[in-house]
Amino acid sequence: MPLSRRVGLAVAIAGSAVASTVLPFTAHAESTVLYVDNAVKCDDKGTGAQTLPFCTVQAAADMAEPGQTVRLAAFRTFTGQVTVKRSGQPGKPIVFQGDTTYGSPNTTVDASGQGSTAVHAFVLDGVHDVTVSDMSIEAPQEAVLVKDSTRIALDRTHVNADGTATGPGATANIRVTGTSANVTVSRNRVYAPPVAGVAIDAGVTGAVVTTNIIADGTGRGVLVTDAPGTVVVSNTIARNCGNDLELAGNSARATVENNILSKDPAPRGCGVLVPSTVPLAVSADSVQGTKADYNTVVPLARSMTSYSWGGTAYATPEGFRATGQGAHDNAADLRFDNSDRPVATEGLTDAADPDALGMLSTDFYGKEPADHPSIANTAPSGYRDRGAIELQDPLAIYLGGVAYSQENHPLNTRFTVNYYPGWGRESAKLDFGDGSTPLTIASGDRVIDHDYPAAGFYTATLTVTSQASGVHKATAGVYLNPVAQPRTQFWWSSSDRSRAQITLNAQSVSPWPIVRHVVDFGDGTAPTVSEGSNANPSITHEYGVGGSYTITETVIDDHGRNASYSQTVGVAGPQAGVPFTGYFGGPTSHNGLYDNGTWALSYNKSDSRLNSSWGFGNPGDIPVVGNWDYTCQCQHAIYRPSTAAFDLSRRDGSISHVPFGNPGDLPAVGSWDRNGHDQVAVYRPSTAEFWVRHDDGSYSSLHFGNPGDVPIVGDWDGVHHSQFGVFRPAANPWEPNLFIFRHDDGSYSTVTYGNQGDLPVVGDWSGTGRTSYGIFRPGNHQFTLNNAYAGRPDNVYTIYNNIG
Template sequence: MPLSRRVGLAVAIAGSAVASTVLPFTAHAESTVLHVDNQAKCSDEGTGTQAQPFCTIQAAADVAEPGQTVDIAPYRSYSGQVTVKRSGEPGKPIVFKSTVSDGIPTANVSSSAHAFVLDGVHDVTVSGLSLEAPQEAVLVKDSTRIALDRTEVRGGRNGAGPATANIRVTGTSTNVTVSRNRVFSPPVAGVAIDAGVTGAVVTTNVIADGAGRGVLVTDAPRTIVVGNTFARNCGADLELAGNSAGTVVENNILAKLPAPRCGSTPSTAAPLVASAGSIQGTTVDYNTVVPLSETSASYSWGDISYATPGEFRGTGQGAHENAVVPRFDDYYRPVAAEGLTDAADPNAFGTLATDFFEKEPADHPGIANTAPSGYRDRGAIEVQDPLGVHVNGSPWAMDGHPLNAQFLLTYAASWTPGTATLDFGDGSAPVVLEPGSQVVNHDYPAFGTYTATLTGTSLTGPSRTSTAQVTVEPVPDLTAQFSWKLDDRSRARITVTAQGTSPFPIVRHVVDFGDGTAPAVSEGHGANLSLTHEYGVGGSYTITETVVDKHGRTASQTKTVGVPGPQAGVPFTGYFGGPSSHNGVFDNGLWTLSYNKTDSQPGTTWYFGNPGDIPVVGNWDYTCQCQHAIYRPSTAAFDLSRTDGSISHVPFGNPGDLPAVGSWDRNGHDQVGIYRPSTAEFWVRHDDGSYTPLHFGNPGDVPIVGDWDGVHHSQFGVFRPAANPWEPNLFIFRHDDGSYSTVTYGMPGDLPVVGDWSGTGRTSYGIFRPGNHQFTLDNSYAGRADNVYTIYNNIG
């Protein structure tokens, strides 16, 4: 193509606001930027500073001056029509813009009418926005030097009314450029250029998946339609209607590929349609035109249909037209193919310096260039050299390599693969890599932050770089620390959990428990170690833990801990499943229950109550098994644990009383009661809230309750501790007729327990000896030997 056409193109583009306002945008000083951000501390009454931006785009549009940029915060949704009423000046447009990521705008503008209206204004640019509205998303009317660039447009539906275009340029508008936009699902037309419009440029757009036309030019001569990708539109991709003579149609892909939205009877319209009044002076060349089927027309030229580009060339047009079927990805990026790649005229009117993604043209080495000079791909998107590099880095300290970093690398093959190098950023020699993915480790000379750079080259094409910043920390000191917990109050047994931290493996733990025993030494357990130690007697001990790492470094921690001395706890008895009674030990809120009347580990443990409470066991909920409870002498109240998980709080008695629980009402569950040692009186509480007193025993006795006679209800009794070392303990049982019987059992210091040890249905007696945690249970009533066993109040 003659050089004069390119010079003429430069003048035309400069006048159309493409070169002067769109590509690229001119950076403005802070004072010329108006900020919009509806998620910040915004105000439409302010001046649109970065500290206090406008809440709406309209507020900024109402005050914008020539040369100012309205910077719209990305990743936001803005509602309401924006009507631009103010104009810029030639060379100083008003610019509305947001950011674009991989061709997709990040800020959305939606409205119930139009998203943007430019009516009677000039020198305005709208860029980087996603625009959506039921009518035309963008309406340009009677306006000059307008640029709509890099937007994503959905719209063109008017509710119950007639459908409209996504973008409409109408009235006496001149020099309007529609470039690098993604126009989705146009109902009538993606872009409509109406009668009276002059100097319109539609270039490098992706217009796809529409029910109607891609671009409709009506009575608008000398329109430029160049370098666009049309795909899967049901109507014509480009229609020149009325008198649209002198139009330039070049470098486009017009592909009426099968589209589900067109239904079972899709439109038979040709991809390119030009009315008889539009063909005069119109130039059509370097387009790829793909009809819906082999029997469909590719061109409708002055009311005559042409099935193939070869037939169309008979009109004197389309010398370089073809029908190569393109292959696209989801974003309508094309796959390299002869007839599409490097097959466009780079000097065509309206051709931009970069493509839809602002990428420069790439010359595919395996596909011949078919234009008179230079290279350019057909459609809006240039096929790029697939050369790609990517690097991620992270600290990766290893044994013996505390300043190591690891890099995950990808070097994608190029059209003409060259080499890739990784520079670690520390002055060391770069590593040369082959194509593919790999892992590289590197030892840095000192701690600090480094920037590694991966550079990939193509023998005939571009160079790509990727960087990764990695911070290598100083080698941490070896540290030692430990924690401890009490395992068994009765044995003063503890567990120490020792832990060392080091960038190197921990190889040894040494724990001195501070009681004169030999320190515990453990090799090869890694960073964590648990050791159990039994002191035998409570007291204050100084524990020292020392750790050693693989590099011979040592660290220690010392703590003085108070270990409670052996504590036997208080015995309790009840039916917890099975035919006979079970025993356990209550210690300051910890319940330890054994299901076996032999020396064994406890069957289960749980917490309920506080230090100073007295354990109580009874059948509160008409069950066959007992529930636990406590009596708090300081407040004279019972807390009963129910089967549904609730707690019943029952005040009864006076401070200093002792609990006495039994089936006083003989109605299938137990009621609470107390024994007042100071007056030797039982007080039992009935379900109706009344109570009954009974004097029995002597002051200082301990209450016991059981079924002494096998009569299936509770009877009273007391335990009288031995007053002198040579005297035995005395159990006194009251019978239903008011008489009582006695038995001596145990030694001074023993605590009483009563229960049905053999499952005979009758209550017997026994003692718990705190000194050695031993239960001794009398089984003479069942003709069996006594049970003798120990229970320790272990902590799980």
């Protein structure tokens, strides 16, 4: 980033130092990029093309030309030392660039990898115009060593040397040494090993250390030795065991501004070292011409030394001003988050000198300065924060959208809105992108549903206008599929064998509400019309004579779209009856048929032999089997849908009349109270709800299944009490039926079994203690009972009732 403009030699040096660090980098043409990726097919003897990259960084470094970028793949670790031997040109540096897609480096160069004997990760010796950026760099000794090199930039990296290498010389994470000139170290996260995080050695000129976070090290933060004119500006140097910033030897004419230099909170693992060190130490030979100002300097304890200036100790910024320096220094109260981001504080926020040498136009994270509306600007011009991070308006917004079709709302989109206010007064609007009136949004988290007028792609925009930080926008794109056409079919039944009468139950679906049904029963009579919001009406029709009839149903939704379905049915003779299941003695369930008040029971699950029959109920009743009297055997009962009442046959011969439910409900009795006998319950097909009547007279309900489903009840879990379930008849002749079982933990499981026209039966056919499933096929009077739980083949047998 460009430096602030100042007049003088130091400006010229510093300006040239960062001329090559303008970031983010401009994308190069394909031919100017050399790719490195060791996790795909690669070749160090190739050309570094994206389709066949180099395997090692060193191979790319040995081929790079001025103006080329060596692109290191994201989420890769490259081991060994990289020795840069080739140079760029002024304005055309060789760039080694990793990846920072998620805000921190995702690429690593690690000299200390397994089997490596390297001491450094990057060595730049005798080269010029080279930039290293956007990666994590690790090594046993100096992770980055710059020697006798010019116009070098190290930007936006994480650097760590563990100090475990043997050999001469002490360890610094980044060392600039020899006759190096115009080297810029900017926006890096650096840890300080035994000597320093950043070391600028004797003979170096024009070095700029700016906008770095150098913290949590065992040595000094920045050590400048015999390197006059060094610029150390806008860094956060904190919690280091040694002096945070030290100008040693003759490092005169330095610039030290806008830094946070802090030992509070105390660094860890330093022993007795910390009390003898200071945030800012300047040797006697480094005082001449050095400028120190606009720094926040915090010692380990308020009574300890903050400055060592030419050999004299100063405990506070106020005392330090006697030297003619630090006119704007302070010891503001520092509180950092986990990313070393300070809390907004007077004397720290909007309290830096924007015109200081070495200032970048953006901060550690690439963010531009933000003016806090509640904190006064204390610099002569503009507003900048001290340290490496510019505090931003904490206003945060997020908008997510997903097509979320709901019943009767096929073009609905569900938006997730997160809006947290910031420094100033704000207004927020959500524009759905379809021409409708934007919605005013309050702060917080919320979910908003919106119906779009037509299918297609829409872009919604959340706009927050802040008096503190201007206009902020978040967008969400959503594609809405064309709305499905309505579909319909029906199933029919006849409960009275003596009459040619059928009941048609529609099974119609449409993304929008179905408002009209027209049924032509195929006998020349006027079609039956049903209007209203009932998507699946039940319609009864009586034919004059039995025979074969083609029934055609047409449905129309509230958008004027229609669908039709036809089926030929045979209406003649006695019907097969309605299947029932129960424990009537013995360890397993038994099956039978109910027909117009006559019950026919078979104990045998292999042939058509009937064992008993009796009369109970009237035509149109539904058979019910349950344990009403606390016995091991079941008793029979009927449910009369027309009057919504149960008649329970008791062991003593009495009849209990129990009104419950609404006309049209279906019985669903079971052991709901878990007290040794069954309770009555109904299922409401129109709303897909179970209603249970408990022994104490209270009621409970559960929504489960879809309208038009048929209730089933059983002990699916083998826990000696009942669970709910539904049977969903096949919609088409080529589709199977669907059983859906709800378990005690709220989950559900499904199984397909049988074909269209089958009726469901459930029971424990094999004595496993767990309810299984099966079907009864009226066309051939055949039961098919699943025995998967017992590991045996299904039972398939036929029963004819005593009438047929």
